[in-house]
Amino acid sequence: xxxxxxxxxxNVHVSFWQNNVxxxxxxxxxxxxxxxxxxxxxxxxxSVEVKKGDxxxxxxxxxxxxxxxxxxxxxxxxxxxxxxxxxxxxxxILAIGAGLEVELTGYENITMLLALYGxxxxxxxxxxxxxxxxxxxxxxxxxxxxxxxxxxxARLAFSISLANDSDILIIDEVLAVGDQGFQAKCLQKIYQxxxxxxxxxxxxxxxxxxxxxxxxAILLEKGEMIHSGNSIDICNNYRQLF
Numbered sequence: 111x112x113x114x115x116x117x118x119x120x121n122v123h124v125s126f127w128q129n130n131v132x133x134x135x136x137x138x139x140x141x142x143x144x145x146x147x148x149x150x151x152x153x154x155x156x157s158v159e160v161k162k163g164d165x166x167x168x169x170x171x172x173x174x175x176x177x178x179x180x181x182x183x184x185x186x187x188x189x190x191x192x193x194x195x196x197x198x199x200x201x202x203i204l205a206i207g208a209g210l211e212v213e214l215t216g217y218e219n220i221t222m223l224l225a226l227y228g229x230x231x232x233x234x235x236x237x238x239x240x241x242x243x244x245x246x247x248x249x250x251x252x253x254x255x256x257x258x259x260x261x262x263x264a265r266l267a268f269s270i271s272l273a274n275d276s277d278i279l280i281i282d283e284v285l286a287v288g289d290q291g292f293q294a295k296c297l298q299k300i301y302q303x304x305x306x307x308x309x310x311x312x313x314x315x316x317x318x319x320x321x322x323x324x325x326x327a328i329l330l331e332k333g334e335m336i337h338s339g340n341s342i343d344i345c346n347n348y349r350q351l352f
Contacts, residue, residue: 115197116278116309117160117183122192124153124178152178154333156192160326162277165310167320167341169348170330176313179330180282183311198277198309209267216251216258216266227274236273243299244269245292261289268296272303279303282313297323317345 128150153175160166168176181187184200210219217237224236241251244265255263271279281300300323304310314320320327320341327344329337337347 114161115159116162116164117158117198117311118193118195119156119158119183120193120195122153122156122182122189122194123151124175124182124187124189125149125151152333153182153189156335158328158335158338160309160311162198162309163307164326165304165312165324165341167324167327167344168311168313168330169315169317169320169327169345171351173332174330175333176330177282180280180311180313184280196278199274201271201274201276201279209270210255210263212256213254215254216246219255219266220251220270223270224273240266240269240273243272243295261292265292272299276308278309278311280311283315317348321345 126149128148156179158166168179170176178187182189182194183196185194185196209223211222214222220237220240241248244251246262246265250258250262251266255266258266279300297319300310300312304323310323312320312323324341326339327341328335329344329347331351337344
């Protein structure tokens, strides 16, 4: 792998086991004559290479494998076959509220995740920066996260992830939640990260956002990569699926 390559996937295959016949107990399992479980392919023979500083968009219809691909790159899912090589650190925003403990307050979540990232030791103003960017009040951040609206959770999760000064920013559909003002603020921050030469992996159902943010893109369909190349061209290919 060349020194300017930060992510490389080679022939990656991911499958999950599905329960297709309603087996929910040991008795059900014993009385079944055939195995109730069936392997379903989620990603099939995916090969892609991302250079440092690239912004890669990942588009596709629901169920095409976009989120699974991100989780495989992030090391959350281990592929059945193929190799995933990553030369850098992640700031994952993989889902609304992913990584947040709902029983803890906003402040407690901030403190916990900053400690995990190691950011607290590097930046003594990290908590204040997160609070200011999220635009959540002291009262809200003092509440358990389980009392937050989906928009509040998105603000907190995005703001905490941005505090992690990593090489690769992974964003999965987070910008679809929240008011337009905060979405615009998040997009502006993504542009700043891009200008700093960081690598971005961006999943969205909004091709216009992908075309604006990303220089490259891939199109997934039923777990297979059917197109790759310039983000504008790939987004046009995506629109033609509907």
